[in-house]
Amino acid sequence: MSEELLRIDDLHVAFSTRRGMVEAVRGVTLTVEAGEMLGLVGESGSGKSVTGFATARLLDAAGRVTAGKILFRGQDVTKLRGDDLRQLQGAAMSMIFQNPRAALNPIRAIGLQIADAILTHKRISKDAARAEALELLRAVQIRDPEARMNAYPHELSGGMCQRVMIAIAISCNPALLIADEPTTGLDVTTQKVVMDLVAEIAAARGMATILITHDLGLAARYCRRIAVMERGRIVEEASPRTLFGAPQHAYTRRLVAASPTATSQIEDLVTEEERERHAAVVSKPRQELAHGTPPLLEVRKLAKRFDEGAAAVADFSMTMAGGESVGLVGESGSGKSTTSRMICRLIDPSEGEIVFDGQSIGHVASRDFHRSRFRKDIQMVFQDPNESLNPRFTAFDCIAHPLMRLDGMRGGDALRKRVEDCAERVGLPLDLLPRFPHQLSGGQKARVGIARAIACRPRLLVLDEPTAALDVSVQAVVLQLLDRLRRENDIALLFVSHDLNVVRMLCDRTIVLRNGGIVEQGESRALFDNPKTDYTRKLVEAIPHIETGPVLAAAL
Template sequence: MQEQTILSVRGLKIALGRKQIVHNLSFDIPAGSTLAVVGESGSGKSVTSLAVMGLLPEGLAKVEGSISLQGQELVSLTESEMRRVRGGKISMIFQEPMTSLNPVQRIGDQIGEAIAIHRGLKGHELRNAVLDMLRKVGIPDPERRIDNYPHTFSGGMRQRVMIAMALACSPALIIADEPTTALDVTVQAQILALLKDLQRETNTAVLFITHDMGVVAEVADRVLVMREGREVESGPVEQVFSSPQHAYTRVLIEAAPSVAGKLSPSKEPIETLPALPMTYQGDRPVLEVRDLSVRFAYRGGFLGRAIGQVHAVEKVSFAIGKGETLGLVGESGSGKSTIGKAIIDLVPRHGGEIVINGKTVNYGNSDSLAALRRDVQMIFQDPFGSLDSRQTIGSAIMEPMRVHGIVSGKELRERMEWLLDKVGLNPNRAGSLPHEFSGGQRQRICIARALAMSPKLIIADEAVSALDVAIKAQIIDLMMDLQHEFQVSYLFISHDMAAVERICDRVAVMYFGELVEIGRRDDVIGRPGHSYTQRLLSAIPITHPRQRHLREKEPGDMQPPRSPIKPIGFEAEQQSWGKMSEGHFIRRPVPSTVAGESISRKTA
């Protein structure tokens, strides 16, 4: 028996103004199946999904061709007719749940709105229907959380709320537009598993939009690869992965990292050590972090007094050698970004020492701070947010050199133009503003600005996480080339294991504010010793649909985390370390007698 076709698109053409965005696109999605539309930014995949939802700007967008949902033509429908289709027959899960949810409306009311409109439920029936959806998507304690606001949920939990909204009216089609891009690999794995389970229960068709071929290998039945608004390849997922016909498809597949089926967890440590040795690669350490602790006041009660402390970072030590890259990985809330900010004085330190080139940084001394800011620079995740929108890029690069008196006059502009050339940008564009550049180009500008001070260390905080696969590869290659030329060291903070595997010499793993494993890249990624590292790596998407069965093999139980919230004055005991091999160490597990209840740093 032939499967019922839920969505049929034929000869779709989309123009925004005079620019043609999508060219003659055709595809079908049967009931219960998932079509993954893959491509980089600007390929037309998200515009296609908005056309299906009827959300393209009226008067600006011109849509030609056929979009048929269960036999009903959507292109010719009026806005009032489309409103009856949206939410009831088609639902959409967006990339960023926080901007998609109303911050001043309780999540129960937001889920209930669609149910009330399309299913006509009221009162207790409506509340019970919302509670049922929250239970389906795995929201803990739904009776209490139904009346909470979006900001009280973690990123993964907010995405679960979005899925509950999408499924509330049992739609025939769900469009998932990059629903896991902003999530950590462990949360991403949970969300993908949840979507697959719910799809099996409801037999819903899914249009899954992504640029990550690892995610495609996990969830898709068929694949459609788009580039510059055109289809370059399509077919069953196993066929496309086994024998890709187009060079662009091969680039996307090769960019997806995976350790599925490759992990060889290490056995018991060969030696127990009282403290972590300060290991690094290179002639001498550029950075030494010694017993760094960062704590924030935890307030509660009627007057909002400090009733405890959040131990965001707890006695973390590591070193980075000259020309070396240390990757700092972990889930959101693990403390990895806090470490980077603490080093450059963006958050206060509770304890510990920071040593740059053999000199301890005195954060209370202006000369010591000035030297720190010359020697250590930071590249942030969002290049647009870290550039002044009203300042030309040439001025942004020259400003720190002028402030610190490194160069002046004609030499100042010459060095700025030389830096732009080094990062692959035309020096003639020095007078342009940040909005005139693409995301990848803006990140190149930030790299040029960081290099302007001739730093010894660059802290890259999720510097490539928001970029497309192709642009990400270009930026990583650029960073590696510049490192080789200038012998600069990197602290590479990321949850993107593809980038970490490519650029890092050694890897350090953070878990609830503590360093739990550190060693050479191949040792930590290929032979993880700590149970959390094994869980983190096992959540990385697979590289081929044939590996889906490996997801059934769960790693061993993970040590329960200790609450990051402690009474004021609490001091953690010094942990011992186990040596797995030369330069590879793991933190000894916390005895179960002192392991507390798991309390997430974010309310979830």
């Protein structure tokens, strides 16, 4: 039994908002031992990040610890003031954050930012601090560290920025590192590298780590103990094995089920009681495609060059049949979003042909495509449900808009009926229709986005990371919805994602992109089970696995 480093005792944190005090954390009790890595898992709003911020004393002005203690080496952190607090922050305890690029000062060279942290806690000369900063850049494995010292955050990739952030956090050898969603928003392969780095550094320096994440798989891979939070409380704490093998609490069971794994099927993602509600609709079996029917979409030698730069996409060809689902995967910068936007006719290709239903549509300028009769056949669901809805449109307006513009419908009962029909199909309660986007939850907004896209009964739906911003339990429901829509209405899905587990479940075929070119393509299951190229293998291996498939099934 090693020594206890941090003890959080019945912590309550409240935020003052316009609607009065809101309790974000209500009675969290936790211990962290020296050198251990603890996973703190939960969905958005569970209070996991607030717990982390309270521990590091970084709550913003509206937040306050209303009850409880945070004992760090026996000292109550919540009562520290002035210099005592500054000696804690950075020197004894530090934090890395979710959005690494935003977490770094955009107009200060990264070498200086690391040196700032060092100079705060050590009485050494500026040159010595600079030398130490360089050493740290080496420690976090940044290539060509001398040159990078003078770089600004916008010149580095997200993964690089997170390394710099790690360098800042470990600059004074803290005893506790709090990592708040350190890999969210990074590519899978980068995720793995960054997390491996954190784990390695923590082990080498004997640092304890609290890994705050929504990703159960990630926590299971790196932590020996995981605490699950729901609505401000810790509902369960166990080793990954027990947590996944025999989850005790109902919420944990739901969370575990919703986390996609290498073997899970779409139907597995929600627990049985929830599945009942949808059982009626999952019925129609997939139709086998008749031989010889012309493809719905044919793309030939598509290429896109921005300005004078290198091609973002080059020599991209694919075909899709009606009702088929195809996954487009790759790291950021692989050209998958660009490709999907060209196919949607939101941007113009530099070269190549796009043939939809036997008609060439690639030459129609994207700004004129809204007049094309195919506009309503090809619709898109965007990545961020918050940003892609007009904040001044109600849910009803959002869904009605394409119907009025593309189907020429006028207001009135017919329109109302169509909108309500769409809402029903995506499982959006009708009483939410008069609400504005900010009055809806993330999952509800995602449904509005999908309802809008299917309103005109498209034949091809292009989805650009539609679940990336959603919690796993919401993602599970949205994936089921998409799969059901495809079965019921024979909509072809082009699914752009970096989440291979999701693509594997949802898509018949998968295309792997890298640097704008196709690396590998084929039937999804075969492609993932037996990747032919190193790149695909690297992608597959980077996914955090929860290797408790059979046990899990039994538990359910």
